[in-house]
Amino acid sequence: MTTWKIDPAHTDVVFAAKHMMVTTVRGKFADVSGTIETEGDDASTARGEISIAVASLNTGNDYRDKHLRGTDFFDAEAHPVATLRLTGVTPRGGELDVAGDLTIRGTTKPIVLRAEALGFYASMEGVRRAGFSATGKIDRKAFGLDWNVALETGGWLVGDEIKLTIDVAFEEAKVALGVAA
Numbered sequence: 352m353t354t355w356k357i358d359p360a361h362t363d364v365v366f367a368a369k370h371m372m373v374t375t376v377r378g379k380f381a382d383v384s385g386t387i388e389t390e391g392d393d394a395s396t397a398r399g400e401i402s403i404a405v406a407s408l409n410t411g412n413d414y415r416d417k418h419l420r421g422t423d424f425f426d427a428e429a430h431p432v433a434t435l436r437l438t439g440v441t442p443r444g445g446e447l448d449v450a451g452d453l454t455i456r457g458t459t460k461p462i463v464l465r466a467e468a469l470g471f472y473a474s475m476e477g478v479r480r481a482g483f484s485a486t487g488k489i490d491r492k493a494f495g496l497d498w499n500v501a502l503e504t505g506g507w508l509v510g511d512e513i514k515l516t517i518d519v520a521f522e523e524a525k526v527a528l529g530v531a532a
Contacts, residue, residue, distance in 0.1 A: 353392065354524040355481060357385045357401065361520035364403055368491070369510030371502065378419070382407035386524065387437060394447060394468050394483070395440045401519075403433045405455075423498035430456045440466075449485055455494040462489055464517065479523040487515050 364380040380403045387399030406420055406427040420427040438461070439450040447466040452459050469482035491497070491513050500508040 352388045352390060355387050355389065355399075355521035356524040357383060358480065358520040358522050359383055361482075363516070363518045364401075365516045365518075367514040367516075369512070371508060372506040372510065376410055376415070378408050378410035378416075380404065380407050381409060383519075387521065392471060392481075394481075395442050397440050397449075398437050400437070401435045401517075403435075404431060405433050406431060424496050426456055435462075453489065453494075456496065458494045460489075460493050462487060464515070474522070481521045483517075483519050483521075485515075485517045485519075489513050489515065 359382070362383050364383050365377060366380075367375050367377045370376045382404035383401065385399060385401035387397045389398075390396040405425040408416060408419055408425070410416055410419070419425060422429075425433075433453070433455045436452045436454075437449060438452060441448045441450070443465075445467075447468060449464045449466045451462055451464070453462045464485040464487035466483050466485035469484060471479065471481045474480055490511055491509075492511055498509070502508060
């Protein structure tokens with residue numbers, strides 16, 4: 352088994368939601384960690400967990416960020432971490448379907464992300480690394496993120512569908528921790 356640790360400096364977890372039914376608001380979680388294991392370099396065997404500190408979200412608007420961290424949405428004080436536990440990876444025509452159990456605000460639901468393996472490389476320090484990009488959608492209300500305001504013209508202030516993009520770099524843990532291979 353090969354153990355891979357997330358490189359947080361080269362990993363982005365980004366979300367996007369409709370605002371007032373016409374514009375898109377994007378945000379990023381800055382504090383992401385986790386470890387996966389694979390059989391050699393075979394990404395289809397990946398198992399592990401990614402942890403996201405929800406208080407690390409940033410949409411570029413302090414007022415909105417405070418609201419999203421509060422009890423109307425993530426309730427970061429009571430539920431400081433969202434997790435994605437990988438449960439299976441299936442190759443699909445050059446891409447991968449990554450199945451996992453996503454936990455937000457104490458609620459766990461299965462999701463599937465479409466991922467692309469971007470390749471393996473050695474860092475400037477000689478550490479083996481791998482890059483992946485994954486996308487998917489979730490229904491925020493399924494996770495208890497159901498605060499909203501009806502618009503006078505019809506529709507809702509915040510869309511229910513959330514688009515996720517995860518661009519992740521992993522480094523081989525044995526090398527990253529300074530243990531001889």
